[in-house]
Amino acid sequence: MFFTVTLPVTLWFLDKGKAKGKRADEVLFIDARHIFRQLSRAHRDYTPEQIERLANIVRLWRGEAMENEAGSAAELKDHFGSGGYKDIPGLCKAVSRAGIAAQDWSLNPGRYVGVAAGEAQTDEDFCIKLEGLQEELDVLNAEAARLQAVIAQNVAEILAA
Numbered sequence: 001m002f003f004t005v006t007l008p009v010t011l012w013f014l015d016k017g018k019a020k021g022k023r024a025d026e027v028l029f030i031d032a033r034h035i036f037r038q039l040s041r042a043h044r045d046y047t048p049e050q051i052e053r054l055a056n057i058v059r060l061w062r063g064e065a066m067e068n069e070a071g072s073a074a075e076l077k078d079h080f081g082s083g084g085y086k087d088i089p090g091l092c093k094a095v096s097r098a099g100i101a102a103q104d105w106s107l108n109p110g111r112y113v114g115v116a117a118g119e120a121q122t123d124e125d126f127c128i129k130l131e132g133l134q135e136e137l138d139v140l141n142a143e144a145a146r147l148q149a150v151i152a153q154n155v156a157e158i159l160a161a
Helices: 016-020 048-062 073-080 097-102 109-113 123-160
Strands: 003-006 026-030 037-040 043-046 092-096
Touching (some): 026 097
Antiparallel strands (some): 003 043, 037 043
């Protein structure tokens, strides 16, 4: 199974049973901006291995056993070892509600996860990000022009009445 998404994307998983457990006051943030296969400037493809890798991070956080049907467990053992879940800079972090409140209730994973040690942004990464931002700006500018025309027409109708 493959998932194709358009940028930007945020996935939310709600867990009703969490309120009764030891994670009741925690939110797990995973920054998956680097876990994908780029199909076009605006589309990313997630392979079964990548989806399993993300799900296994959640499983580790919950204290559950990892799955390895798609082959992701070996790579995650390199990150997490055999000791279970731990925060990994640039990938995942468990944050308390107080920690989220201290960040003005922002739910942007990058704000909490940070960047991996020694991670530098390449020119290609910057160009991809800039192209995406330019496309978003073009859409917003077109919407602003449309709204400006609607407002001008409404004001003209009010003044003519």
